Amino acid sequence: MDVVINEVLSILSSAAIASVIALGLGITFRLMGIINLAHGEFMMIGAYAAVYAGAIGLPWPLGLLAGVLAAAVVGALAEVLIVRWLYSSPELSILGTYGLSIVLIQGVQVTLGKGYLYSSNPFPGAIEVFGVAYPIYRLVLIGAAAVLFLIILLLLNATPLGTKIRAVAADGKLAETLGIRSSRLNLVVFTASAALAGLAGVLVGPLGNVRPDMGADYIFTAFVIVIIAGNSIVRLIPAAILVSTVQNLMTFWIDPMVAKIAVLVIALLVLQGLRRTPGEVTV
Amino acid sequence: MQIKPRWSVPLAAATAAALLFGMSACSQEPGGGSEAPSGDAGALKIGLTVDLSGVGSMIGTPGKMVAELAVEEINAAGGVNGQQLELVVADNGGLPQNTKTAATRLVESDQVAALFAPVDSASRDAAMPTVVDADIPFFYPTLTEGQVCAPYLFSTANTPQQQLQETIPVVQELEGKTKWFLIGNDYVYPRTSLEAAREFIEAAGGEVVGEEYVPLGTTDFQAVISQIRSSDAELLLPVVVGADTVAFEKQAYDAGIGANVLPRLTISYDDNTMAALGQDIAQNMYVGMGYDMDLDTPENRAFVEAYRAKFGDSAPAVTAYSIYVYATIKAWADAVTTAGSTALADVAEAIVGQVNTTPAGEVTILDNRYAQESIHLIKYVEGGEKEFVQTFDNVIPAETCSVS
Numbered sequence: 155m156d157v158v159i160n161e162v163l164s165i166l167s168s169a170a171i172a173s174v175i176a177l178g179l180g181i182t183f184r185l186m187g188i189i190n191l192a193h194g195e196f197m198m199i200g201a202y203a204a205v206y207a208g209a210i211g212l213p214w215p216l217g218l219l220a221g222v223l224a225a226a227v228v229g230a231l232a233e234v235l236i237v238r239w240l241y242s243s244p245e246l247s248i249l250g251t252y253g254l255s256i257v258l259i260q261g262v263q264v265t266l267g268k269g270y271l272y273s274s275n276p277f278p279g280a281i282e283v284f285g286v287a288y289p290i291y292r293l294v295l296i297g298a299a300a301v302l303f304l305i306i307l308l309l310l311n312a313t314p315l316g317t318k319i320r321a322v323a324a325d326g327k328l329a330e331t332l333g334i335r336s337s338r339l340n341l342v343v344f345t346a347s348a349a350l351a352g353l354a355g356v357l358v359g360p361l362g363n364v365r366p367d368m369g370a371d372y373i374f375t376a377f378v379i380v381i382i383a384g385n386s387i388v389r390l391i392p393a394a395i396l397v398s399t400v401q402n403l404m405t406f407w408i409d410p411m412v413a414k415i416a417v418l419v420i421a422l423l424v425l426q427g428l429r430r431t432p433g434e435v436t437v
Numbered sequence: 438m439q440i441k442p443r444w445s446v447p448l449a450a451a452t453a454a455a456l457l458f459g460m461s462a463c464s465q466e467p468g469g470g471s472e473a474p475s476g477d478a479g480a481l482k483i484g485l486t487v488d489l490s491g492v493g494s495m496i497g498t499p500g501k502m503v504a505e506l507a508v509e510e511i512n513a514a515g516g517v518n519g520q521q522l523e524l525v526v527a528d529n530g531g532l533p534q535n536t537k538t539a540a541t542r543l544v545e546s547d548q549v550a551a552l553f554a555p556v557d558s559a560s561r562d563a564a565m566p567t568v569v570d571a572d573i574p575f576f577y578p579t580l581t582e583g584q585v586c587a588p589y590l591f592s593t594a595n596t597p598q599q600q601l602q603e604t605i606p607v608v609q610e611l612e613g614k615t616k617w618f619l620i621g622n623d624y625v626y627p628r629t630s631l632e633a634a635r636e637f638i639e640a641a642g643g644e645v646v647g648e649e650y651v652p653l654g655t656t657d658f659q660a661v662i663s664q665i666r667s668s669d670a671e672l673l674l675p676v677v678v679g680a681d682t683v684a685f686e687k688q689a690y691d692a693g694i695g696a697n698v699l700p701r702l703t704i705s706y707d708d709n710t711m712a713a714l715g716q717d718i719a720q721n722m723y724v725g726m727g728y729d730m731d732l733d734t735p736e737n738r739a740f741v742e743a744y745r746a747k748f749g750d751s752a753p754a755v756t757a758y759s760i761y762v763y764a765t766i767k768a769w770a771d772a773v774t775t776a777g778s779t780a781l782a783d784v785a786e787a788i789v790g791q792v793n794t795t796p797a798g799e800v801t802i803l804d805n806r807y808a809q810e811s812i813h814l815i816k817y818v819e820g821g822e823k824e825f826v827q828t829f830d831n832v833i834p835a836e837t838c839s840v841s
Contacts, residue, residue, distance in 0.1 A: 157667060164659040171657070268494050270683060270713045280693055289691040362656055362684035363713065367492075371654045371680075405660035410651040411623055413660075 159286045161406070165398045167292040170299035171358055173394035175372055176379040177306060178350035180390050183380055185323040185343050188237055189244055191251040193351050193376070194369020195258040200225040200352025201364040202262065205271045214276040221356035222349045228258070229348020233341050241326075241340070255369070262366040273359030295357060302350070307388060319343060375401075378421045396420070480523035481516075481779070483508070483766065484543030484552045486564065491531025492679055493557060495709050496579065496758040500555045501526055502748050503755055503763035510743070511770045518774055525549060529556060533563035540564035544571040550779040551769055555579035555594075555762050558625065565590070574784050576769065578761035580705070582629035586805050586838035589781055591788070593768070593800065593808045594761040595727040596834050597630035597676075598637075600704040603829040604725035604814045605634065606641040608672065608702045611826070615643040618670035618699075620661060620677060620685075623650040627676035630704060633835075634674050646670050655681055658688045666694055673701045682710055686718050696721040707756035716821035723826070724815045726757040728797040731823055732813065740796035757797070761808075764795035768802070798830060807834035 175197065182188045200221035207217035232254055240247040277294050280287040310316035319339055321329040326336040358372065375397060382393040397417055404413035485504045487497035508524045516522055525547045527539035536556055543549045544567055552568055553576045554561055561577055568575040568589060576591045583596040609615055617638050621627025627650065635645050647668040649661055665673065673696075677685045682705075689695055695718055702723045708730065711719040730741055740763070744755060755763075772788035773779050793800045798811030814826040 157663070160663060164663060168657050168659060263490075268490070270680065272713060272715060274715075275687070275691065278691070280691070287693055291691065358656065361688055363680055363687075365680060368680070371656045401657075402660040405651075406664055410649070410655065410661065414652055 156286050159284050160288065161402065163283060163286070163288050163292065163296075165395065165402050166296050168398035168402060169391075169394040170295045171354070171361075171372075172375050172379055172398060173390055174299050174302060174350065174354045174357065175376040176383070176390050176394060177302065177387070178347040178354065179373075179376050180380045180383060180387060181306075181350070182344060182347045184385055184387065185319060186340055187241065187244055188247045188344070189251070190237075190347070191248060191373075192232065192255040192258060193251075193347075194371075194373040195255045196225045196229055196348045196351035196369075197355030197358070197372060198262065198364070198366060198369045199228050199258065200355030201273065201359045201368065202266065202271065202355075203352070204356040204359060205273050205364050208274070218353065218356050221352045223352075225352020225355065226345050226349035229351070230341065230345040232348070233344040237344055238337065238340070259366045259369075266366075268366060271364040273364050275360040291360060298357065302353070303388075303391060310387065315342075375417070378417055381421045382424045384424075479520065481520040482523045482525050482547050482549045483769075484525050484527065484540070484547060484549035485762070486527045486529050486536055486539040486543065486552070486554045486556065486560075488531040488556060488560075489526075489528040491529075493531045495753065496555060496756075497528075499753045499755045500579070500759040500762045502752060503744065503759055504553065504766055506744055506747055507763045507766040507770075509747070511767065517770045518777060522770070529560055531557070531560075533557075533560045536560035537563040537567060540567040544568065544573065549573065550773075551576065551784070553578060553762060553766060555759060558582065558585075561585075572781050573779075574769065574781050574788075576765045578765040579758050582626045583807065583834065583837045584629065586807075586840050588785065588806075588840050591765070591802060591806045593765045593802065595704075595757060595810065595812065596807065597626075597704055598633045598835045598837075599810070599832045600725040600727075600812055601630070601634050601637050601702075603812060603832060604702060604723070605637045605643070607814055607827060608700070608723050609638075609641055609643055612672060612700050614671035614700070615641075616646045616669055616671045617643055618647040618649075618665050618668055618673050619645060620649050620651070620665070620673065620675045622653050622655075622676070622678055622681060624653065627678070630676045631674065643672075651677070651681070651685075653679070653681065656684055658685045659692070661685075662689055662692045662694060665689075665699070666692070670699065673699050675701060675703055676705050678705055682706060683713050686714050690718045707758060708754040709756065711817060711821075712754075716817075716819075719817040719821065720819055722817045724817070725812055726815070727810050727812055728755070728757040728760040729813060729815055729823070729825075730754055730756070732796070732798075732825070734796070734798070736794055736798075737796040760795075760797050761800075764793060764797060764800055767795065768793040768800065798828070801831075803834070805834075805836060805839045809833050 179193050182190045203224035204217040204221040207220040236250050236254055240250045275291050277290040279290055281290050318334050321334060322336040322339045330336050379390060379393045379397050383389040400416050400420060401413045404416050487500045488494050489497045504524055508522045512521050525543055527543055529536040529539045540552060543552060551574045554564060555578050558581060574591060575589050578593045580594050581592050581596060619631040619634055621631050638645055647670060649664060651661060697720055700721050704725050706724055768788060772784050772791055776783035776787040788802050789804060801809045803809055809831050812829045812832045816824045816826050818824050
């Protein structure tokens with residue numbers, strides 16, 4: 155029984171991290187048609203900002219805020235300078251954001267160095283959950299992911315801003331005829347996505363290390379989740395849980411390599427099975 | 438009517454910037470730190486290719502520094518056969534294809550008399566054809582899984598078998614435990630290491646209760662940690678490398694199976710890794726390696742003093758990954774002096790069997806071009822302190838291959 159509870163919590167906390175990363179990625183992909191290969195680098199920016207904030211003695215919540223803000227600023231600049239010009243073509247967005255990711259990684263290497271930075275755990279220790287000792291920080295992650303999804307879904311579904319964003323996502327030109335400035339909304343959405351990446355970067359810091367090329371390790375799973383979720387933001391949650399379940403259980407019972415392959419196979423099956431047509435966005 | 442998007446200017450700028458950064462990252466650095474001016478016709482050149490810009494720069498940077506120090510000391514003592522040495526450094530950026538280019542440049546353009554390459558084994562293999570054509574000695578002075586032998590290839594650092602053979606029984610005895618869990622990244626070095634580990638554990642009356650390999654770049658170790666916890670392992674032998682080390686150890690510590698609960702014996706965590714882990718996580722880890730900067734021998738004290746004098750107190754720690762660069766350049770210089778020649782056959786004849794007194798203890802290169810050397814069992818204890826548990830001298834590398 156202890157093993158079951160431990161596995162369930164492990165899957166949930168893996169899913170929490172993956173879904174927060176996928177949330178930012180999914181928002182730009184599904185609402186703007188931008189495949190953002192620099193998403194992992196926005197995470198890295200957030201993680202660096204938090205470590206430096208901690209180094210000058212700021213408490214963790216302010217570090218979190220610093221990470222979110224730093225990534226949002228870089229994201230907004232990237233939208234204005236690069237991404238804005240690529241909306242007409244997903245292929246160009248791949249090339250443009252890939253270039254951006256290289257510039258960000260090398261820029262950080264040149265200015266801040268290549269070494270690993272240490273991100274300490276703000277909630278060390280474990281707590282008993284149904285008789286199983288489980289790291290507190292992992293539980294915080296699960297809670298944080300749940301709250302984030304709730305906020306984003308409410309924002310999209312129950313506010314005027316959300317309605318406008320969905321209108322631009324469905325048909326930008328038509329929305330313009332209704333008096334909606336789609337370019338301004340795209341800037342808001344892309345910046346929000348970068349801010350989410352920054353937040354994710356701060357959150358994963360204490361689980362690993364902070365280094366210029368850290369983003370690449372997280373992006374693979376996040377893309378798979380976005381693919382499985384299809385044209386839906388809310389479906390990112392079951393998709394993240396599905397991927398984490400397969401990855402954790404396959405690793406536990408069979409082999410980590412097999413687990414990684416299995417996740418890819420699931421993404422392929424979902425793509426084949428649903429044969430969705432792009433366009434309509436549900437949230 | 439559709440308005441043509443004006444993407445071309447910013448995109449071209451971004452691409453150009455990316456290309457520039459990419460190029461600067463793999464650029465070659467000529468004449469790194471040599472005393473003789475570049476192009477000095479009288480100087481004898483040796484080549485060093487290291488990773489100064491990629492993931493391996495934590496090894497490459499001190500590797501380059503100790504090479505500069507070795508060349509400086511050799512020159513101060515009169516050079517080699519009356520000739521001053523000049524070190525030519527080429528950055529490989531951690532990539533095999535760049536290593537090949539770097540080796541080609543060093544061999545063909547700089548005409549180096551010997552090539553030293555403390556790089557990953559894929560990069561070593563990429564440089565090999567170039568070195569064979571040039572008919573010069575090729576020194577591989579960093580930790581290696583072994584298994585590759587050639588008349589021109591001298592692998593002078595520790596192999597996993599050397600690091601594990603003597604240390605496993607001692608750790609079992611000190612801890613009074615025998616059940617091991619083996620975990621490594623999924624590539625040749627960890628697999629070879631853990632294969633050797635299994636042999637020595639069983640020979641020492643221990644038992645392997647679990648073995649797992651994770652892909653490089655793993656960020657979530659929870660499932661593996663659950664596996665370790667649900668086995669009845671009492672000791673852990675992790676050959677997890679690079680960034681994965683920190684992720685694995687942090688998560689294991691948080692999940693209640695840190696080294697304080699489950700003692701580790703490692704062969705790949707060096708001083709830099711331990712610093713990245715922090716002293717709480719590092720506590721109770723045993724390391725079996727050929728070198729540590731805190732070794733208390735006259736040779737090492739002199740070396741550390743010279744290193745600190747030249748590069749300052751904030752210079753990166755020299756570890757078993759990089760010290761053999763220093764030791765090997767010195768050994769090569771002695772062999773050239775003995776042989777009176779830099780030709781491969783002459784150097785090989787002189788260097789095999791030559792006993793070298795180095796900061797890492799006595800190093801003797803054997804017939805198969807691997808080295809017999811000392812292994813130190815070090816324990817990290819409270820407060821980031823180190824305890825030198827035991828030193829094993831003259832540990833012989835296994836004959837996994839031979840030079841015909």
